[in-house]
Amino acid sequence: MNRDRDINTSKCEEIFDQLKPIVIGLLKIPQNPEFKRYPEITMQTDLIDDLGVDSVETVDLVVSIEREFKIKFDFKEAASKRKIFQIVEYIAQLKEHK
Amino acid sequence: MTKAQVVITGMGVLAPNGKTLDGLWNACVSGTSGINYIKAFDTKNFEVRVGAEVKDFDPAEYLLPGIYRKMDRFAQFGVSAAKLALDDANLKVDPSNASHIAVIIGTGLGGILFHEEQIINVIQSGGPSSAMASAVPKISPNAVSSYIGIAFGIKGPNYAISTACSSGSNALGQALLLLRFGMVDVCIAGGVEAPITPVTFAAYQNLKCLSTRNGHPEQASTPFDRNRNGFVLGEGAGILVLETLEHAEKRKARIYAELIGYGTNCGAYNMVAPEPEGIDAAQAIEAALNDAGISSDKVSYINAHGTGTVYNDLSETKAIKRVFGKHAYKVPISSTKSMIGHTIGAAGAIEMIVSILSIQHQEIHPTINLKEHDPQCDLDYVPNKPRKAKVDVVLSNSFGFGSNNAVLVIQRWKHEPRPRYKHI
Numbered sequence: 001m002n003r004d005r006d007i008n009t010s011k012c013e014e015i016f017d018q019l020k021p022i023v024i025g026l027l028k029i030p031q032n033p034e035f036k037r038y039p040e041i042t043m044q045t046d047l048i049d050d051l052g053v054d055s056v057e058t059v060d061l062v063v064s065i066e067r068e069f070k071i072k073f074d075f076k077e078a079a080s081k082r083k084i085f086q087i088v089e090y091i092a093q094l095k096e097h098k
Numbered sequence: 099m100t101k102a103q104v105v106i107t108g109m110g111v112l113a114p115n116g117k118t119l120d121g122l123w124n125a126c127v128s129g130t131s132g133i134n135y136i137k138a139f140d141t142k143n144f145e146v147r148v149g150a151e152v153k154d155f156d157p158a159e160y161l162l163p164g165i166y167r168k169m170d171r172f173a174q175f176g177v178s179a180a181k182l183a184l185d186d187a188n189l190k191v192d193p194s195n196a197s198h199i200a201v202i203i204g205t206g207l208g209g210i211l212f213h214e215e216q217i218i219n220v221i222q223s224g225g226p227s228s229a230m231a232s233a234v235p236k237i238s239p240n241a242v243s244s245y246i247g248i249a250f251g252i253k254g255p256n257y258a259i260s261t262a263c264s265s266g267s268n269a270l271g272q273a274l275l276l277l278r279f280g281m282v283d284v285c286i287a288g289g290v291e292a293p294i295t296p297v298t299f300a301a302y303q304n305l306k307c308l309s310t311r312n313g314h315p316e317q318a319s320t321p322f323d324r325n326r327n328g329f330v331l332g333e334g335a336g337i338l339v340l341e342t343l344e345h346a347e348k349r350k351a352r353i354y355a356e357l358i359g360y361g362t363n364c365g366a367y368n369m370v371a372p373e374p375e376g377i378d379a380a381q382a383i384e385a386a387l388n389d390a391g392i393s394s395d396k397v398s399y400i401n402a403h404g405t406g407t408v409y410n411d412l413s414e415t416k417a418i419k420r421v422f423g424k425h426a427y428k429v430p431i432s433s434t435k436s437m438i439g440h441t442i443g444a445a446g447a448i449e450m451i452v453s454i455l456s457i458q459h460q461e462i463h464p465t466i467n468l469k470e471h472d473p474q475c476d477l478d479y480v481p482n483k484p485r486k487a488k489v490d491v492v493l494s495n496s497f498g499f500g501s502n503n504a505v506l507v508i509q510r511w512k513h514e515p516r517p518r519y520k521h522i
Contacts (some may be wrong), residue, residue: 026230028167030158040162052164059231 008092014093015088017071022064023084027051032051043085055079071095101278105511107351108187108339109451110179114332114438119186122448123455126463127484131316131437133330138479139296141199144302148315149294150439153457162214165249166234170209173272175335176242176445177249177291179204183286184250187339187351191250193349200282201243202273203337204223204265204289206443206498208239208258211295242290246337254282262444263403266496267334267446268507271360273340274506276501283345286339288447290333304333305370307407321404321409322479324472329405332439336447353511355454358491359390365501369410372451372497376417382503383421383493390507391516394422395477396491397429397507399462401453403477404493405440414495415475430487446496450506453492454459457510462487 020041024031029051031037039050047053051060064072065087071094072083107164114132116122125132133150141147152175157166160178180201184191191199216233221225221347235241240258244334247256253277259269266289273287292300302308309328311318320326346353363385365378372379387394419426434449443446456462461484468481489510496504 002392029163030156038158050163051167054168056232057168063227063231072154 008029011092012088018082019065019084019088019091020066023061026064027053027057027058041084043088045084048082049086065091069095070091071098099197101519102280103343103516104274104357105276105341105343106338106354106357106454106508107341107346107355108183108189109184109454110186110337111335111448111451112152112155112175112179113334113336113448114152117152119451122452123459126434126437126452127459127461128486129437129464129466129482131319131466132332133315133318133439135315135471136294138294144179144300144303146308146310147312148309148318149299150441151294151328152334156464160492161249165245166294168236170212170236170292172205172207172209172290172292173245175292175333176203176324176337177245179290179335179337179376180246182249183337183339189284189339190273191252195283196253198252198283199252200273200276200285201246201256202259202263202285202287202426203243203246204259204267204269204443205239205242205261205291205449206260206265207291207293207298209237209241210298211292212236214295214297230470245284252286252418261502261504262500263338263440263442263445264496264504265443265501266448267450267494267496268362268502270338270340270357270447270506271362271451271504273322273371274357274360277342278341279451282472284339284512286337287340288335289444290335291441291443293331293442294333299331300356303511305351307370309406314336315502319436319439320467321402321406321436321465322455322472322475323468324470326406326408326411328407328498329435332441334448335439336444336451338447353458356511357506358509359386359507360505361389362504366501367501370499372413374409374413374500376413378421378501379414379417379495379497379503380420382505383417383450383495386493386505386507392491395425397493398488398490399456399492400429401449401492402431402433402495403497404435404465406435410497411472411475414497415477416478426477428478430480430485431477433461433465433470435456436468445498446494446504446506449494449496450508453508456492457489457508459522460486460489462489
């Protein structure tokens with residue numbers, strides 16, 4: 001947790017900006033401004049509570065994030081991350097220790 | 099053996115010319131077409147550029163993100179229309195009734211939009227690792243029936259039926275059988291399709307069965323007209339709530355109509371062309387009338403399959419003449435597809451909803467764009483103008499690729515038990 005806090009905030013924001021379109025595209029979240037009621041993707045978005053992500057989609061997310069950031073997830077640990085900021089921090093950690 | 103009477107108590111529709119029951123009916127009686135230039139993809143290199151799309155469809159208006167996100171467009175249509183139908187029927191699903199409700203949905207093609215995206219992705223992005231795991235549950239035809247189960251907690255028999263253009267009618271017919279013989283109390287049944295996708299649309303185009311009239315999209319579908327040159331591909335969903343009369347009366351449901359007859363067969367003739375004399379189609383119509391226990395002169399309106407292909411319209415006309423004899427010239431016939439195109443697996447279900455609305459309003463919608471009669475199609479197709487009429491019994495035809503025919507008969511609800519049926 002302490003190590004998480006140490007991670008540079010701007011680096012996390014950069015990762016978030018890169019991650020957001022992946023989440024939107026992969027999970028098919030409508031972005032048409034004429035349509036209302038689609039979930040927003042923020043650091044606080046919960047993959048399960050807000051988006052209803054299931055185990056099959058978790059597999060797709062992990063594969064896409066690994067490809068985009070050129071990192072290798074520990075699948076069990078990755079699957080335990082529910083909030084977007086947790087995933088962002090996990091990506092930052094892995095990138096740092098690459 | 100006594101059989102249960104089956105009634106229709108709820109309807110939900112997403113059609114190219116209406117996303118509510120009133121919207122659809124008003125569009126149909128006023129002859130408003132839902133056919134337009136295709137917006138879903140760039141048709142620059144296509145010979146056919148018109149289709150019947152459901153306008154401004156946003157699944158988020160009907161469903162939660164955890165449901166609609168995971169589905170292909172075809173299943174989004176189906177689950178959204180199922181919600182509309184359940185709300186319309188005022189049917190609450192809870193643990194006490196969940197196992198006594200079935201879901202049977204017709205779809206000719208399944209989740210082809212996502213399938214095409216995946217194939218293109220694998221080819222362009224380099225290999226099998228780019229295929230998404232979630233493609234497996236998204237592509238399956240039964241994704242739509244399963245997600246209706248998941249979204250509303252419905253736990254009875256659940257399956258998809260795929261018989262091309264007659265899928266929706268066969269789903270309703272199979273629902274009738276399950277209900278008649280007491281397997282379930284309620285059935286959510288209907289049809290869905292979302293075939294306006296780059297590869298599938300191109301295949302239909304190359305099959306030369308689509309209208310090439312790109313100049314005025316609303317005039318592209320011309321069933322029974324001498325100059326007809328093919329159908330217009332459409333998309334949408336029609337979902338109905340069917341239940342036994344006993345169950346409907348117990349919960350004091352509003353009854354739209356009674357589903358009284360179903361006939362289905364296979365002409366064993368050809369995968370894409372109907373038998374030219376309409377022999378197997380006539381047999382399916384006869385089977386439906388026999389099942390309903392009525393003679394052909396009791397039919398007040400026929401909602402035709404009426405695709406607008408040279409082959410269909412002629413063989414359907416011959417089939418009607420075979421069964422109806424002289425009465426064929428008296429019974430009004432109209433084609434909903436003149437306005438909404440051919441929505442493949444959804445067609446029979448949307449047309450069933452239109453037929454029920456016709457009974458409700460005692461009015462028949464026109465076949466639009468019928469300017470010049472084909473001398474061989476010489477029946478009363480209610481050309482271009484709606485008609486007030488006494489509509490008691492409606493016969494709805496669906497004739498699918500693969501010579502698959504499904505015909506349904508509905509009757510205005512009369513509040514009276516019928517012979518051979520369970521009296522309650």
